[in-house]
Amino acid sequence: MKRATPEQLAACRRALAEALGGDAFRSDPDVLSDYGRDESDMGTTPADLVVLARSTAEVSQVLRTARAHKVPVTPCGARTGKSGGSMPLEGGIALSLERMKAIKSISVDDLTAVVEPGVVTGDLMKAVESKGLFYPPDPNSLEMCTLGGNVAENAGGPRALKYGVTRDYVLGLEWVLPDGEVIRVGRRTIKGVAGYDLVGLFVGSEGTLGVATEITLQLLPRPQVVQTALLVFADVRSAARAITAILSSGILPRTLELMDEVAVRAVDGKGFNFPPGTGSAVLAEVDGNEPEAVLAELARLGQVAEAHGAQETWLAQDESQREKLWAARRTLSTALRALARHKLSEDLVVPRSQIPAMIDRCKALGADLGFTVATYGHAGDGNLHANVLYDRAEDRSKVEGAIHKMAALAVELGGTITGEHGVGFAKRDLLMLEQGPSVIALQRRLKNLFDPDGLLNPGKIFPIPE
Amino acid sequence: MKRATPEQLAACRRALAEALGGDAFRSDPDVLSDYGRDESDMGTTPADLVVLARSTAEVSQVLRTARAHKVPVTPCGARTGKSGGSMPLEGGIALSLERMKAIKSISVDDLTAVVEPGVVTGDLMKAVESKGLFYPPDPNSLEMCTLGGNVAENAGGPRALKYGVTRDYVLGLEWVLPDGEVIRVGRRTIKGVAGYDLVGLFVGSEGTLGVATEITLQLLPRPQVVQTALLVFADVRSAARAITAILSSGILPRTLELMDEVAVRAVDGKGFNFPPGTGSAVLAEVDGNEPEAVLAELARLGQVAEAHGAQETWLAQDESQREKLWAARRTLSTALRALARHKLSEDLVVPRSQIPAMIDRCKALGADLGFTVATYGHAGDGNLHANVLYDRAEDRSKVEGAIHKMAALAVELGGTITGEHGVGFAKRDLLMLEQGPSVIALQRRLKNLFDPDGLLNPGKIFPIPE
Numbered sequence: 002m003k004r005a006t007p008e009q010l011a012a013c014r015r016a017l018a019e020a021l022g023g024d025a026f027r028s029d030p031d032v033l034s035d036y037g038r039d040e041s042d043m044g045t046t047p048a049d050l051v052v053l054a055r056s057t058a059e060v061s062q063v064l065r066t067a068r069a070h071k072v073p074v075t076p077c078g079a080r081t082g083k084s085g086g087s088m089p090l091e092g093g094i095a096l097s098l099e100r101m102k103a104i105k106s107i108s109v110d111d112l113t114a115v116v117e118p119g120v121v122t123g124d125l126m127k128a129v130e131s132k133g134l135f136y137p138p139d140p141n142s143l144e145m146c147t148l149g150g151n152v153a154e155n156a157g158g159p160r161a162l163k164y165g166v167t168r169d170y171v172l173g174l175e176w177v178l179p180d181g182e183v184i185r186v187g188r189r190t191i192k193g194v195a196g197y198d199l200v201g202l203f204v205g206s207e208g209t210l211g212v213a214t215e216i217t218l219q220l221l222p223r224p225q226v227v228q229t230a231l232l233v234f235a236d237v238r239s240a241a242r243a244i245t246a247i248l249s250s251g252i253l254p255r256t257l258e259l260m261d262e263v264a265v266r267a268v269d270g271k272g273f274n275f276p277p278g279t280g281s282a283v284l285a286e287v288d289g290n291e292p293e294a295v296l297a298e299l300a301r302l303g304q305v306a307e308a309h310g311a312q313e314t315w316l317a318q319d320e321s322q323r324e325k326l327w328a329a330r331r332t333l334s335t336a337l338r339a340l341a342r343h344k345l346s347e348d349l350v351v352p353r354s355q356i357p358a359m360i361d362r363c364k365a366l367g368a369d370l371g372f373t374v375a376t377y378g379h380a381g382d383g384n385l386h387a388n389v390l391y392d393r394a395e396d397r398s399k400v401e402g403a404i405h406k407m408a409a410l411a412v413e414l415g416g417t418i419t420g421e422h423g424v425g426f427a428k429r430d431l432l433m434l435e436q437g438p439s440v441i442a443l444q445r446r447l448k449n450l451f452d453p454d455g456l457l458n459p460g461k462i463f464p465i466p467e
Numbered sequence: 468m469k470r471a472t473p474e475q476l477a478a479c480r481r482a483l484a485e486a487l488g489g490d491a492f493r494s495d496p497d498v499l500s501d502y503g504r505d506e507s508d509m510g511t512t513p514a515d516l517v518v519l520a521r522s523t524a525e526v527s528q529v530l531r532t533a534r535a536h537k538v539p540v541t542p543c544g545a546r547t548g549k550s551g552g553s554m555p556l557e558g559g560i561a562l563s564l565e566r567m568k569a570i571k572s573i574s575v576d577d578l579t580a581v582v583e584p585g586v587v588t589g590d591l592m593k594a595v596e597s598k599g600l601f602y603p604p605d606p607n608s609l610e611m612c613t614l615g616g617n618v619a620e621n622a623g624g625p626r627a628l629k630y631g632v633t634r635d636y637v638l639g640l641e642w643v644l645p646d647g648e649v650i651r652v653g654r655r656t657i658k659g660v661a662g663y664d665l666v667g668l669f670v671g672s673e674g675t676l677g678v679a680t681e682i683t684l685q686l687l688p689r690p691q692v693v694q695t696a697l698l699v700f701a702d703v704r705s706a707a708r709a710i711t712a713i714l715s716s717g718i719l720p721r722t723l724e725l726m727d728e729v730a731v732r733a734v735d736g737k738g739f740n741f742p743p744g745t746g747s748a749v750l751a752e753v754d755g756n757e758p759e760a761v762l763a764e765l766a767r768l769g770q771v772a773e774a775h776g777a778q779e780t781w782l783a784q785d786e787s788q789r790e791k792l793w794a795a796r797r798t799l800s801t802a803l804r805a806l807a808r809h810k811l812s813e814d815l816v817v818p819r820s821q822i823p824a825m826i827d828r829c830k831a832l833g834a835d836l837g838f839t840v841a842t843y844g845h846a847g848d849g850n851l852h853a854n855v856l857y858d859r860a861e862d863r864s865k866v867e868g869a870i871h872k873m874a875a876l877a878v879e880l881g882g883t884i885t886g887e888h889g890v891g892f893a894k895r896d897l898l899m900l901e902q903g904p905s906v907i908a909l910q911r912r913l914k915n916l917f918d919p920d921g922l923l924n925p926g927k928i929f930p931i932p933e
Contacts, residue, residue: 109715110820133717155660166658168667169635184906190816191848192632193883194621194671195890195901196928197910201634201667205660222717249575251599251688251756290717294760350656354576382657417659424661435661440650444663450916462662 013070048095065181078150085426118149137164155205157421175215239310257381341390351416531647544616551892584615603630621671623887641681705776723847807856817882
């Protein structure tokens with residue numbers, strides 16, 4: 002138990018007030034609660050104190066002071082995470098980076114951007130697009146989530162299929178270690194192999210090894226043409242088989258987003274009307290620089306899909322139709338909530354060839370227990386979000402049991418328990434399904450090397466008790 | 468000093484002979500010397516014993532036994548490295564993985580391959596291409612080098628511009644820790660964020676944190692069309708500026724290989740005749756699936772180049788012309804050796820916008836000292852190989868001084884001391900130019916956590932003495 006005593010908290014607070022001034026703090030109960038939860042449905046664990054840092058020096062000061070007083074610190078950004086990664090499980094300080102939101106530079110010649118961690122992902126996207134550049138990672142929450150959070154969780158998104166995830170774009174970091182020391186790791190160039198890949202180790206470390214205070218990102222030239230199509234199927238199984246066929250045919254779309262019949266039903270009529278009889282749909286997007294080539298590739302994609310059971314290929318004719326399709330996709334998680342009082346969602350990955358089997362077995366698992374299971378997600382890279390819908394709060398533990406079985410199934414099929422949401426608090430007890438005791442022990446030793454007191458984001462990633 | 472005593476060596480050898488049998492060993496002086504050098508021009512440091520492992524169990528046994536007897540172990544593959552990474556600096560065991568060369572599986576549906584570390588990179592490329600797939604990382608030594616070595620050094624190559632480097636393709640590893648324990652890290656799926664990114668930490672760790680015994684690689688669909696052009700310039704400065712212009716125009720070729728006038732002279736007439744007056748050349752390659760689009764993109768690239776000083780764009784008309792161009796590029800390193808008795812080469816990276824400045828200053832540095840400097844390399848991603856040519860062995864230290872200055876210059880321009888060759892032995896004393904004392908100290912602590920006895924690949928990466 003790492004929880005600080007009231008005396009430790011009070012002393013820490015006094016020291017910080019002196020160093021940072023009063024307006025760096027929030028401590029009214031509503032705010033402490035707000036900073037005690039995220040989008041994971043894992044409840045609320047209030048902080049004792051919220052500190053809104055304005056600079057690297059302040060982040061360093063907070064970590065140094067907290068350590069001196071044995072107070073836990075949990076970093077956070079926009080708190081849109083899905084695994085409880087920013088929940089202050091042991092109370093203490095919620096260290097928010099949301100005020101550090103400067104885009105420091107965007108270089109067209111070098112194809113790089115330097116940002117503070119509190120920059121909202123969508124804001125950076127717009128800023129670089131206005132200069133003809135492209136920042137590909139597109140988590141669903143891009144209108145709210147921050148780049149610091151994306152780095153902490155190694156966030157993905159639909160375009161990961163072609164363009165990879167956050168870590169593929171992080172070149173360098175200014176990083177505050179748990180003891181407050183500020184270091185720079187990585188580089189500003191596209192390539193570089195000097196020393197161990199500390200950037201690789203820090204991206205996705207879920208706020209447990211330190212705090213990013215400046216992020217150097219790689220950009221790409223913006224693809225000049227994007228074409229979007231909706232492929233309509235009778236059922237999710239044929240959709241899943243078509244996805245495998247498309248990818249095996251040599252086409253690499255930038256997205257292949259799957260929706261099963263529950264997901265289609267949830268968003269149908271909300272801005273976009275699916276053709277009658279749609280049992281499943283795939284949102285496919287192809288990009289490039291030559292308009293004819295992009296259209297030809299999308300046409301070929303449609304042919305492969307139709308040869309594998311697509312009933313219809315609906316091509317977005319302009320940006321507004323395209324936006325409607327994506328709006329439907331983006332509201333999906335919220336729309337599913339309207340179908341039942343509760344929802345517990347999973348973020349599983351299986352090798353692509355196992356997607357049909359995975360969907361079948363998730364559905365069967367839900368049916369056995371009497372729950373509806375919605376499956377959707379970035380099926381092109383094997384990343385499925387399986388959502389269990391239920392009405393009675395008292396069914397929660399049964400639903401958790403189903404989620405546990407689905408995670409075990411993903412691992413059994415050669416997959417992983419989390420594709421992009423992270424382990425955090427929500428899945429710390431599932432990690433053992435995927436990783437052996439020696440790999441977990443090795444990671445605990447790494448954590449201990451960086452944070453011997455265990456004060457930074459305690460309780461995350463690894464099973465409790467040790 | 469980690470060198471084992473003759474008694475320790477003899478005891479270790481007896482124990483290994485009992486466990487592995489006699490034909491796992493080589494110890495005649497010629498072989499010990501062969502395993503004491505690589506392609507780095509850093510001399511020869513003979514091993515005391517060469518062990519050719521046949522399995523993961525044998526690798527584990529070697530590390531366990533060596534540790535028990537305090538004998539250093541240096542892993543190696545094809546010994547084509549350019550930074551002395553596989554040189555057994557303290558003698559002991561050279562642990563070769565060259566016998567472990569099975570391609571265990573290639574999955575068209577999952578776009579993955581599972582290989583042993585001794586598989587030659589070019590052999591895997593051919594095997595996957597015959598199935599319509601593509602393994603992009605293409606180190607220049609691809610006909611000899613092994614995937615285990617590529618993983619150890621995080622090897623790059625010309626195609627890194629569009630497709631990234633080795634680590635972008637490593638999904639999972641079977642890994643033998645320095646104490647002989649065998650673990651599995653990473654996964655078999657495209658995405659996955661469970662726990663710390665140990666794959667990221669191990670790829671590029673230059674044989675200092677453990678040994679890869681099985682590698683799971685991501686593949687891509689093979690692009691169906693590749694078009695290659697040679698852009699001819701009057702001088703290297705205009706070529707460098709044209710490269711920046713091409714990339715800023717939104718085109719992302721798969722390669723942009725630069726050769727300066729010395730490099731052109733070295734390979735001219737050897738299978739390919741450069742147009743008279745060629746002062747610099749850029750080998751540009753564009754790929755995709757739609758023939759017209761690929762040609763259109765290459766034409767656009769040619770236009771941009773000509774607007775920025777290209778005198779001529781020479782398009783390879785067929786595979787044989789294409790192969791001639793690449794053969795010229797691939798023989799470059801060897802051909803340069805013919806221009807002088809000695810050559811010391813650098814592997815520097817600068818932000819793209821700094822390439823012209825970097826080339827100018829490297830040339831000036833050489834001229835001041837009376838040496839010819841050839842610059843070539845993967846200029847599209849800022850990765851330059853600067854080669855100092857010299858005739859008198861006694862000039863070595865002067866040349867090393869020049870190399871040191873070039874590395875400092877790369878860092879000063881926002882770059883790095885190594886883009887793809889690694890730090891190894893050759894650059895361990897340059898690391899401080901790029902990384903501060905606390906970053907180096909942190910990496911030493913990581914090394915110590917994995918290898919407290921310092922017996923695995925001693926003397927690499929970090930400055931000596933500590």
